[in-house]
Amino acid sequence: MNVTVEKRSAWWTVACDELVLPLWKEEELAQVYPELDQRFAGGLAALQQDKEISGEAKSVAVVHTMSRLQAKKLIVIGMGDREKADFVSIRAAWGRAAKTVGGKGSGKTVAVDLRGGRELSTSRFAQAVTEAFCLASYHYEGYRQKPKREAEPLGTVKLLVGSDEEAASAMLGVMRGEALAQGTNLARTLVNEPGNYLTPRALKDAAVAVAKRFGMAYEVLTKDKLEEMGMGGLLAVAKGSVEEPYVVVVKYQGTETWEDVIGLIGKGVTFDTGGISIKPVAGMEAMKSDMGGAAAVIGALEALGQIKPRANVLAVIGCVENMPSGTAFKPGDVITTMSGKTVEIITTDAEGRMVLADCITYARKQGVSCLVDAATLTGGAVVALGHYCSAALTNDEALVSELLSAAAQAGERLWQLPLFEEYCELNKSRYADLKNSGGRYGHCIIGGAFLREFAEDTPWVHLDIAGTAYTSSAKDMQPAGGTGVMVRTLAQFVMNRNQSNA
Missing domain, CATH: 3.40.220.10 (Leucine Aminopeptidase, subunit E, domain 1)
Structure with missing residues (x-):
């Protein structure tokens, strides 16, 4: 069209x-x-x-x-x-x-x-x-x-x-609208793809294709490199699957110097059975959408490649599959993450935070000025906010205000949840520094509190899109299936970082 x-x-x-x-x-x-x-x-x-x-x-x-x-x-x-x-x-x-x-x-x-x-x-x-x-x-x-x-x-x-003046203004709107919609539709397609087609390798290839299309620098971290770097959290999740894990790193550089870099982190679990802590069969087919956060980041890169804002982005996308097998990680295991922090596994179905923990640490080591992660992280987000609004948690009120403003501009609903210290205490373990599940109540907040441990002092916002990345029924501009949620918010957030593109 x-x-x-x-x-x-x-x-x-x-x-x-x-x-x-x-x-x-x-x-x-x-x-x-x-x-x-x-x-x-x-x-x-x-x-x-x-x-x-x-x-x-x-x-x-x-x-x-x-x-x-x-x-x-x-x-x-x-x-x-x-x-x-x-x-x-x-x-x-x-x-x-x-x-x-x-x-x-x-x-x-x-x-x-x-x-x-x-x-x-x-x-x-x-x-x-x-x-x-x-x-x-x-x-x-x-x-x-x-x-x-x-x-x-x-x-x-x-x-x-x-008038000619209106025409020039309208063309700018058309360009942005097309770019944001095309990024959203790319994310929708990735989420809609079945898990036997969209493997971790295929998700990696999708991210690389966007980087190549717009001349963005990129690096693919394979299993050997991940082991060398000590990404124990992500590798633990991948242990049960025959599919190789990958981390894709993409650099969008919109300014002359590589500074004030925004870190965008995407959870890319291409299928989530729950692992050894296996999920109920009802609805498990929708777990092909558990890479919705990665899709949002890839879609945002597509939009940014077209709009070309004067800002810098480091995107880190963890691509894995969570399967049960004789080699899978299991409850009770203690895993050492890239940060050096150890994590006791309470449930293998809280795998997304293990993937994000290492990706966040990697981005921090690359010197990003702030972090935004997007993930279908918890069923608790669905319980709290349903299917019409995504959740935001943060360690930095100024940064989350930017995200909330960007979401409003993009026309996507985003709501901040509290992150009190009491929630952080629930992630403490008797046998390790942390445990990967701190209980049922306030689950969405507890998941965010876990990730905060790895963001440390870097300004960070966590976007839980578990309730919004996939829909079973069509409405307005949205057919049933993948929604591409947060593509437009992430892209708008990056554009807002430079006033000439706000």
């Missing part, structure tokens, strides 16, 4: 298959688009009077033009209350529009009136519309013998603006 920007001409001359117009709750269509209403001999005003056209949120009206316009269909999207509108609600409205347009037949052209108004700048409005169409058009085919999809992809979405 191609997104372009054009200056408006007379509405009836716009060359497209479908013309899409936004309408706010308080607006009269005939007053906003009087020329169009005249072409319909007052018919559009009559349709609004009969409530077949409405500015109410979630309203979508389709009008066949009967050759009154070059467009075959006129689609009116209800935008809701203008005073309450924000980036999220506007993107959602256009996501519903994207689900309506197109229909059968590929390559169709849709023209959109980019009427931003006071609620968003032209650039942000263009970004919202672009993200909506790109995210809503995502489709994962999978491995069916005969491909099947409900609707063919659009060919072109034309954003119509009123």
